[in-house]
Amino acid sequence: MATVEKMPMLAEGHAKLSAELKRLKAERPQIVDAIEEARAHGDLSENAEYHAAKERQGQVEASIADIEDKLSRAQVIDPTELSGDKIVFGTTVTLLDEDDKPIKYQIVGQAEADAKTGRISYNSPLGRALIGKRVDDEVEVTVPSGDRFYLVQKIEFI
Secondary structure, three states: OOOOOOEEEEHHHHHHHHHHHHHHHHHHHHHHHHHHHHHHOOOOOOOHHHHHHHHHHHHHHHHHHHHHHHHHOEEEEOHHHOOOOOOOOOOEEEEEOOOOOEEEEEEEOOOOOEHHHOEEEOOOHHHHHHOOOOOOOEEEEEEOOEEEEEEEEEEEOO
16 A cells, blocks of 8 residues: 655645635636536537536646645644754755855745745755755755755754
């Protein structure tokens, strides 16, 4: 029997997924109404409204199943309750790049990752390279644009 892999995520990410699930479930009756209305128009083989509503229903049901799966496997982690001198999930880390320019990232779950806002997935190349590192450790990451080198300057649990 396969083991169910837990999905670490922050409370904020869990709340965002829960809100999205609630929104999608609230959309279900509207989709059913759209299907019924389109069905009333007659011939279904050439009814674009019917096919669009059925396609949307499939998308919504797939999204609901995906989110329910993620939430059922969620392991909510509060970074403020963590401590130590190693980078772990939830850690906010300040790195110095090759030009000694500071870059700040928080290690988060896949559903929460957004590099533009400084949140990287623990499964990303940089996230995997950072896990377990300490202050003053050097980190080498291979990315599509080539190898990058960073120095861990600061580790915070915020």
